[in-house]
Amino acid sequence: MLKKINNNGNISQIATKFQGRKTNVSEEVNQIVQNIVDDIRAKGDEALFDYAKKLDGYKLTKENLTVTPAERVAGLEKIDPDYLRILQRAKKQIEEFHKHQLGNSWTTYKENGVIMGQIARPLERVALYVPGGTAAYPSTVIMNAVPALLAGVEDLVIITPVKADGLVNPNILAAAEVCGISTIYKVGGAQAVAAVAYGTSSIPKVDKIVGPGNLFVATAKKICYGIVDIDMIAGPSEVLIIADEYANPKYVAADLMAQAEHDKLASAILVTTSEKLVVLVNKELDRQVKSLERREIIESSIENYGGAILVDTLDEAFEVSNQLAPEHLEILTQDSLAQLPKVKNAGSIFLGEYTPEPLGDYMSGSNHVLPTGGTAKFYSGLGVYSFVKYSTFSYYPKAILATFKDDVEAFAESEGLTAHANSIAVRFDEADEAKNTNKGE
Numbered sequence: 001m002l003k004k005i006n007n008n009g010n011i012s013q014i015a016t017k018f019q020g021r022k023t024n025v026s027e028e029v030n031q032i033v034q035n036i037v038d039d040i041r042a043k044g045d046e047a048l049f050d051y052a053k054k055l056d057g058y059k060l061t062k063e064n065l066t067v068t069p070a071e072r073v074a075g076l077e078k079i080d081p082d083y084l085r086i087l088q089r090a091k092k093q094i095e096e097f098h099k100h101q102l103g104n105s106w107t108t109y110k111e112n113g114v115i116m117g118q119i120a121r122p123l124e125r126v127a128l129y130v131p132g133g134t135a136a137y138p139s140t141v142i143m144n145a146v147p148a149l150l151a152g153v154e155d156l157v158i159i160t161p162v163k164a165d166g167l168v169n170p171n172i173l174a175a176a177e178v179c180g181i182s183t184i185y186k187v188g189g190a191q192a193v194a195a196v197a198y199g200t201s202s203i204p205k206v207d208k209i210v211g212p213g214n215l216f217v218a219t220a221k222k223i224c225y226g227i228v229d230i231d232m233i234a235g236p237s238e239v240l241i242i243a244d245e246y247a248n249p250k251y252v253a254a255d256l257m258a259q260a261e262h263d264k265l266a267s268a269i270l271v272t273t274s275e276k277l278v279v280l281v282n283k284e285l286d287r288q289v290k291s292l293e294r295r296e297i298i299e300s301s302i303e304n305y306g307g308a309i310l311v312d313t314l315d316e317a318f319e320v321s322n323q324l325a326p327e328h329l330e331i332l333t334q335d336s337l338a339q340l341p342k343v344k345n346a347g348s349i350f351l352g353e354y355t356p357e358p359l360g361d362y363m364s365g366s367n368h369v370l371p372t373g374g375t376a377k378f379y380s381g382l383g384v385y386s387f388v389k390y391s392t393f394s395y396y397p398k399a400i401l402a403t404f405k406d407d408v409e410a411f412a413e414s415e416g417l418t419a420h421a422n423s424i425a426v427r428f429d430e431a432d433e434a435k436n437t438n439k440g441e
């Protein structure tokens with residue numbers, strides 16, 4: 001049952017409550033994760049193996065740390081060929097979408113001989129975190145891998161937790177196979193993040209860690225940021241649905257629960273102009289939840305982090321949504337496309353009643369690794385750009401440098417940086433001018 005959240009025009013109060021699920025828990029979790037990171041940093045493999053045993057029940061050693069070729073073959077034998085077809089189809093869809101993000105190198109040649117530009121280069125070594133706690137996410141393998149491969153990353157490894165049996169879910173093995181990733185470390189949680197961030201004697205350090213995870217994973221990424229790059233804080237899932245009186249309550253309820261089922265900390269919020277819709281959605285929630293396998297998680301997340309916000313106008317609904325900056329925003333109103341310009345902050349936007357958010361989780365082509373907890377105000381979802389860094393370059397002929405000489409020297413002196421000024425000045429020493437051999441430049 002969606003609790004009514006009183007709007008009262010005080011949007012920031014609602015935002016604080018919504019984002020509170022991140023900050024309240026973080027305070028509690030932060031210390032646990034900091035200890036894990038410190039231990040891995042100080043003791044490397046030894047601490048990694050201890051945490052794997054303590055938290056996931058797996059007796060990890062140097063020898064059983066990665067998925068072996070035999071395990072891969074055994075896992076893949078369990079896969080239905082039609083499942084492989086579905087994975088291939090998803091990969092193709094995601095590739096098509098992400099190809100539009102390619103190509104950010106550029107060069108400009110000026111008439112005066114100056115050449116300037118920017119070169120995009122792929123990161124060399126990246127770890128993809130694939131959650132494996134309460135559910136297995138083969139879709140996340142593809143969502144992480146496709147943009148990385150398109151960017152040209154050559155060394156891609158997966159980190160994913162295993163339980164006591166030490167087996168990686170065959171569907172994850174299949175997704176890794178479809179993407180051509182062969183190194184899979186059987187470690188998850190904060191300890192895996194710290195291990196790839198700092199490197200241990202069995203796991204080489206990476207340049208970047210991408211992918212979603214629970215609060216422990218998200219907090220570890222935050223703590224390790226700077227030692228490595230991270231994509232964003234992609235934590236417990238969220239959906240916010242903006243709906244008017246024409247929305248179908250059956251679809252609204254189904255879509256709220258589709259995100260609520262991820263995690264007890266997931267959040268599902270309806271913002272609507274129609275009080276009647278809230279009543280009907282609640283009836284649908286009660287009816288549909290009975291047949292869903294993850295009923296307990298759904299009921300818990302909707303009870304604690306779900307709600308219905310009643311607003312007077314759709315414009316007000318968008319103000320609320322922009323303040324909350326949800327991971328997923330569904331717009332279930334008349335003429336949904338016309339509403340798009342009103343969205344300022346959202347990870348991924350789903351327009352109209354036949355673009356349910358789970359289509360984007362698997363097949364629409366857009367990425368499902370997205371910012372959560374209000375961070376869509378400043379983070380973007382995963383894309384090719386997440387795996388690329390840029391170097392700028394410039395080439396100036398002497399005659400053009402001469403036209404900047406006095407201004408650059410004065411600018412440098414204004415900062416008290418006389419060595420900077422000198423670096424320009426020495427190039428115009430009269431004595432050198434006479435014997436300058438580098439005339440072409």
Ligand SMILES: NC(=O)c1ccc[n+]([C@@H]2O[C@H](COP(=O)([O-])OP(=O)(O)OC[C@H]3O[C@@H](n4cnc5c(N)ncnc54)[C@H](O)[C@@H]3O)[C@@H](O)[C@H]2O)c1
Pocket residue numbers: 032055056130131132133134135137140161162188189190212213214215216217234235236237262263266327368369370371372
């Ligand atoms: N935002 C996105 O793009 C996106 C996409 C997919 C999934 N998700 C989210 O990813 C998350 C997946 O979470 P999950 O738990 O299923 O898998 P997970 O792999 O993220 O976390 C499991 C690990 O957490 C660690 N852990 C569990 N309890 C702990 C404790 N008390 N102390 C220290 N470490 C502990 C364990 O090492 C365990 O292996 C969900 O929150 C889901 O909503 C987000």
Ligand SMILES: N[C@H](CO)Cc1c[nH]c[nH+]1
Pocket residue numbers: 137139140236237238259327361368369370
């Ligand atoms: N909805 C998740 C992002 O929050 C992604 C996902 C994976 N599998 C299903 N859904």
